[in-house]
Amino acid sequence: MTKIITVNNTDATPSWQKELANAVKNPLQLLQLLDIAPESADLSDQARKSFPMLVPLPFVRKMKKGDINDPLLQQVLPIENEERIVDGFSLDPLGEHQNGIQGLLHKYKSRVLLILKTGCAINCRYCFRRHFPYQDNNLNKQQFVEVLNYLKLHPEVNEVILSGGDPLMSKDEFLQYIVTELDQLPQLKRLRIHTRLPVVIPQRITDELCQLLKNSRLKVIFVLHINHANEIDDAFSDAVKKLYQAGIQLLNQSVLLKGINDTSEALVALSESLSEVNILPYYLFLLDKVQGAQHFDLATEKAQLLMKQITAELPGYLVPKLSREIAGEKSKTLINSL
Numbered sequence: 001m002t003k004i005i006t007v008n009n010t011d012a013t014p015s016w017q018k019e020l021a022n023a024v025k026n027p028l029q030l031l032q033l034l035d036i037a038p039e040s041a042d043l044s045d046q047a048r049k050s051f052p053m054l055v056p057l058p059f060v061r062k063m064k065k066g067d068i069n070d071p072l073l074q075q076v077l078p079i080e081n082e083e084r085i086v087d088g089f090s091l092d093p094l095g096e097h098q099n100g101i102q103g104l105l106h107k108y109k110s111r112v113l114l115i116l117k118t119g120c121a122i123n124c125r126y127c128f129r130r131h132f133p134y135q136d137n138n139l140n141k142q143q144f145v146e147v148l149n150y151l152k153l154h155p156e157v158n159e160v161i162l163s164g165g166d167p168l169m170s171k172d173e174f175l176q177y178i179v180t181e182l183d184q185l186p187q188l189k190r191l192r193i194h195t196r197l198p199v200v201i202p203q204r205i206t207d208e209l210c211q212l213l214k215n216s217r218l219k220v221i222f223v224l225h226i227n228h229a230n231e232i233d234d235a236f237s238d239a240v241k242k243l244y245q246a247g248i249q250l251l252n253q254s255v256l257l258k259g260i261n262d263t264s265e266a267l268v269a270l271s272e273s274l275s276e277v278n279i280l281p282y283y284l285f286l287l288d289k290v291q292g293a294q295h296f297d298l299a300t301e302k303a304q305l306l307m308k309q310i311t312a313e314l315p316g317y318l319v320p321k322l323s324r325e326i327a328g329e330k331s332k333t334l335i336n337s338l
């Protein structure tokens with residue numbers, strides 16, 4: 001017997017938003033899900049107050065059970081080390097708190113960065129945005145019109161980068177509006193999206209999103225943010241396949257993090273796993289010196305040595321560019337090899 005079921009999805013909350021609402025916010029609950037005794041972690045309430053914990057379940061599922069040193073867990077767990085105040089680590093290492101037009105950063109000649117959403121689906125403990133005052137200061141349509149006017153006065157800009165926070169925290173309808181407007185600026189060649197959401201909640205790659213990006217006249221590039229090979233699982237790889245099939249170019253940027261990906265084995269495995277899902281490594285960043293993240297920091301010489309080791313093992317196209325961001329510079333600063 002066949003039942004006919006009418007599916008009415010029009011006002012249903014998309015599944016990625018449900019995952020977001022169900023994200024784990026309590027460190028004890030996270031440890032319990034992973035069968036880890038609370039005593040094995042130096043949890044800090046103060047660290048959590050200054051920057052809340054936030055980890056959606058699809059990301060938790062990629063963590064190893066029973067391992068407090070799991071490289072994914074270590075990226076999200078608020079611990080006592082964050083409370084140390086160390087010279088040279090500041091609240092705003094990139095000097096981004098000042099601004100002209102709301103949500104717009106025009107530091108490099110040919111491209112602007114647009115802060116579409118200030119929130120993320122995950123809170124990474126090493127993030128330089130952890131002290132930003134603008135929680136939930138999202139770009140609205142009126143502010144976006146000001147951005148469009150700015151772009152018309154700056155024909156040297158040929159690429160718009162949607163960033164945040166995480167720009168894919170925006171709903172598809174809003175993204176559709178943004179892309180439709182940008183499509184009409186003849187000066188633009190490329191649209192770039194800097195996001196960690198597909199890694200954290202793969203369901204965010206909806207068919208609607210793929211379709212709206214495919215329909216754009218602009219060349220669309222995704223720069224994902226993956227730090228460790230374990231972040232690439234089947235759910236993520238299925239989501240990424242949809243982007244690839246929509247003709248989107250896929251790149252990745254990572255942050256070099258002590259205790260997480262600071263061995264040549266980890267970095268080689270990351271590049272190899274990225275390659276399997278059609279993503280090319282782009283940047284490997286030295287940590288931004290932000291207060292609360294000093295325990296992730298690695299000496300530049302150690303980073304250069306790692307680069308030498310992975311360059312000897314990988315094809316050139318799977319070697320990321322070691323770089324750092326220096327406030328006031330006209331581009332990212334590449335770090336020479338030894």
Ligand SMILES: *Cc1c(COP(=O)(O)O)cnc(C)c1O
Pocket residue numbers: 105106107108111112113161331332
């Ligand atoms: C990193 C960054 C960009 C992009 O730089 P690329 O080298 O093109 O990846 C653009 N604008 C700002 C403000 C940035 O921080």
Ligand code: SF4
Pocket residue numbers: 119120121122123124127128129164165166196225
């Ligand atoms: S997803 Fe990116 S911007 Fe958001 S907390 Fe993590 S590193 Fe920071």
